[in-house]
Amino acid sequence: MRLNVSLEEAQEIVLGMLRPIEREAILHLPDSLGRVLSRDIKAPFNVPAFDKSPLDGYAVRAEDTKMAASDNPVILHVIEEVPAGSVPTKRVEPGSAIRIMTGAPIPEGADVVVRFEDVEEAADTIKVSQPLASGANIIPAGDDVAEGEVVASTGTRLNAPLIGMLASLGISSVPVYQRVRVAIINTGNELLDPSEKWLPGKIYNSNRYLLEARCKELGAEPVYLDSVPDEETAVAESLQGALEVADLVITTGGASVGQYDVVKNAINAVGAEILFWKIALKPGMPTAVARKDGKVIFSLSGNPAAAMITFDLLAVPALKKLSGMKEVLPPTITGILVNAFQKRSPQRRMLRAKWKKQNGSDLIELTGKQSNDVLKSLVECNILIDVPAGTPSLAVGQHVSAYVVGNLTDSLVGELKC
Amino acid sequence: MRLNVSLEEAQEIVLGMLRPIEREAILHLPDSLGRVLSRDIKAPFNVPAFDKSPLDGYAVRAEDTKMAASDNPVILHVIEEVPAGSVPTKRVEPGSAIRIMTGAPIPEGADVVVRFEDVEEAADTIKVSQPLASGANIIPAGDDVAEGEVVASTGTRLNAPLIGMLASLGISSVPVYQRVRVAIINTGNELLDPSEKWLPGKIYNSNRYLLEARCKELGAEPVYLDSVPDEETAVAESLQGALEVADLVITTGGASVGQYDVVKNAINAVGAEILFWKIALKPGMPTAVARKDGKVIFSLSGNPAAAMITFDLLAVPALKKLSGMKEVLPPTITGILVNAFQKRSPQRRMLRAKWKKQNGSDLIELTGKQSNDVLKSLVECNILIDVPAGTPSLAVGQHVSAYVVGNLTDSLVGELKC
Known part of the structure; x- marks a missing residue:
């Protein structure tokens, strides 16, 4: 067991021994908000699905315009006019052109689009007065999203726009990590639940509610165990139960110099190994971290501000790593x-x-x-x-x-x- | 009806006619995360509950030390030593002192605390060598939170620390506004649900999922109505149903120049008044806002980015105002x-x-x-x-x-x- 580690050493020790939990769930897309992807999501098709025109113009063959010049215009026959929202039905053969609107698929045979204002329009023909470059004014299929491209990678937390983007790709369910279960044990003879009547010498248990809510904000599932008195057996029993049901265990209280033996002995009693005690930090100095079977126990101060600060700086990165998120450290x-x-x-x-x-x-x-x-x-x-x-x-x-x-x-x- | 308003004019028109919904709910504290308080919450007692000492020292009477000097020290009898975590049981009478620890209540009779290092300690007495100022080193009751003080005001969204603070005050349930109900109607013949097989000419409905998730992020309750074809009767029927169940109605699609008549006629058909059409903004120009019986209908573009941007800049402030939040405009x-x-x-x-x-x-x-x-x-x-x-x-x-x-x-x- 190390004593008096720095915050950074503490973070390194904790993060070094954790990896994302492996339990997966497949969720219906609308239920996935705030959850973390457990696999890369690949695009099932190209967006756009076809080569399309970025402007209103004529789809033609570049080959046909090779010799075009202002004193030698090439005349092409307009064989189809495609209204907005419709698609071409014909093929652009040598000497022909098809009139298309922004967003329309490029007709077969054509390899360039020339805008209306760059040609001279007549009844059924257009005059092109300069050579056109093959491929110009064509947005290729897959330009926004290519089929098979990873559109969202493992570890990404789903927000509203990502859910919208996945919907646009016809993805209606997603693989996510199950919620990390965080057990919270508040120790202290003095603790009262807010629903109880106040008694002299007692204080209301705020850590339970504060840390439960923080876990929910992070997408984790708090598992609350009743607050326990400052007695080794009671704390050990609660710890034992917590390690069985949770991925991460938080205790508050009983971690300062005077009370420390209770939690320390309880941690030893359940067979966990204390990795360090005390962080060179105020508030939050009396923090201990222990591990058993790859699970981490954070023993935080009972003072609410100290508990919250060490939770945010040390337990949150651990929780995020277990959750499968990529960015875990506070910026x-x-x-x-x-x-x-x-x-x-x-x-x-x-x-x-x-x-x-x-x-x-x-x-x-x-x-x-x-x-x-x-x-x-x-x-x-x-x-x-x-x-x-x-x-x-x-x-x-x-x-x-x-x-x-x-x-x-x-x-x-x-x-x-x- | 106005045409081509600025974003700011649009925000002013919309916010000017809305006020928070009046439906309240009383929630158990752990269920209140992300909800908005519908009433001010007042502290039921002082924090600290009693005058207390900010340091380890002796509680004495300032009066007793009036004549104290280094060549004329005052000797006081230590009548009680209060260990950490315990409270004084005696009263400081003239000529006496009580030894207390940080956080202990100030014993009756005392009006100042002198720190250990500022006195000379003997077996049962201390020597004070300078006059002490009445009130020094005493944290008065209510210094952190005074009884009756508003600790969280109407319109505040509950986060984890606020939930913790309310718990510390013995508050186990809170009054909140009910969630704002937002009806979402996606119009368009071309819309497919992501669970459906793709068909040529069709596109997947992403607006539904994007806007539903955005509503949830904001603490609102999305009410989804099936997507409807670009037909006046179908849109009007859906609008009618939406106005009956929701506090705010969002439509997407059918708002651009070519399609506009469908939504406009449907809005007229349900007896709503169009307040403006078109915002001087790209993307999002074809946005209309209508009202009926104090409820607002936002008719947004069907293009996902345009829908999301106008939702964020115009509908979100409206939703926040209905939710009872204080800060509603995007910073x-x-x-x-x-x-x-x-x-x-x-x-x-x-x-x-x-x-x-x-x-x-x-x-x-x-x-x-x-x-x-x-x-x-x-x-x-x-x-x-x-x-x-x-x-x-x-x-x-x-x-x-x-x-x-x-x-x-x-x-x-x-x-x-x-």
Whole structure:
């Protein structure tokens, strides 16, 4: 067991031992929103299905126009006029032309389209006054999507436009990974369910609801196990059950110095191996990760902000990797701090903040009090400022770097421009 | 009926006549993710519930230390030592002190906490060598959240941290607006369902699946009505049914010049009033909006990209307003174009693109072909570049402005930093 690892070491240890779960499901397309493809999807046909014209004009043979010049125009006979929405029925033979509209299939025999304004039109003929290049003004079949082309690859999460595109290809069901099952165990004698009446010395269990909802946002399936008291046997029993039903196990509470033995002993009792304890990070220092039979147990702090921050930075990448997603690590963004943070940071610290734009600049605004027990500042938080160890207080106007953990669009505001 | 309105005029017309639907539901907290609060939620108690100490120290009376000086220290008797996690049971009487830990309630009688290192500790006494200010080192009850304070206001969409915060306040159910019901009618003789075998001249109906999924992403409930042929009676019947069951009606197809009469006559036939036809926008020009009994009908182009773009810029704000959300208009962002767009834009144009970050700069990248019938470039699109009418071709490096229509985080990539 390692002690005091960095966040990056922790991520590397965890991601290094996980791979996507192998359970697949075939879903009806409308039910696949937010799910992750378990196989590459290939186009069953070309789009467009045939060579087509990008403009209104005449389909002709380039060969026929080889000798054309302004003083020696070539005259071609118009053998068919195809209205909009219809398709040609004849073949362009030497000396002939077919009038077609934008989007129409190129008639057989033709290898170039000349636009109306580039010819001289008469009753049943056209005059071409310059040689035309074979292939000009023809959109080849498969130009947008080629038959057999991978249009969506394994690991892609299905969004609305992708569902629309697959529908346009006549794909009505898709192979996806089954949802990752995440067991959540909240430990603590002091926990009350929000539906219970408050009692002195007790606190409401927020971690259950917060982490369940976060799992759902990520497309995972939370499996909730009743909260358990700070007793080794109770925690071990719950862990044992969790490992049987879930792909990933999260515990909260009982991970700090004083309480640590309970969870540690429970982890040992179920035969799991603790890989590391303590991350050099505030909040979230008392985090432990263990493994059993390829499954990972994250033992997070019981403080809601610490639990959420370590969940987002460490458990979410694991969950995404198990889900089969390709991009699993939180991206970073930099910006200018718009409010000060007075405390020094002897240890590396994550501050709850939101990203905003003003006159093209990236602004980063703390969302409120940063104590471990304060949930309010998490509500609008979509980034976590990464404050390196040894940083003095942060001043307004300072450049900072942050992990993106939420939807950046949420903190932008639209305006009616008229 | 107005003709050729601007996008902003169209948004103003539509938003001006809508207000949130009034149907409420009370949901169990875990079921409320993504829903919109229909009432303000007030804190039922103070957080913290009592005055508490932000540090390990001694709770004393400021009055007792008034005359304290380094050459005249005040000696106070330590009458109780409260271990971590426990609460004081005694009252601080004149001349006494109680030893408390971070987070402990301030004992009765005390009005200041002095930290361990600022006193001289002996067996049962402490020496204070300077006057202490009443109220120092005390976090007052309600400092984080005051009883009765609005912690989440009407119109807020519930995310995971907000659900966690409400749980921490002992709130186990919440009032939300019912989901907005959006009827989707796809018109067109040429439409096939993706489950059907392809036939010449037919195209697969992608608009149904694309718009249904988009509605779900926004927390709305799509109500799908079978696709209908380009016949006035069939469209009118479908519209009539849609107006009866839905809060908002979307039609696709039959809105362009040639086909327009079908939808227009159908709208007239159900007694709806057409407010405008045609938006000065490409793609999406052939868009009409009608109203009946306060309900809005959006008649969108049948081309998938045009349908999606006008849905995002015009129908989504309407849907969000009906949903009760506060921010309904798409925000804008500016950035540097990384690939060229060769065509001129005699009309205002929206280009499918994605936002990226590189070395702190906002980059905007076209996601592919921009034709109305190309769906591929919608898949990764999270912004729409707003190209003003009369713009020549766009060059690499040019500054452009765009509407944000997707999750900006989706186009950022994380990296393991170690």
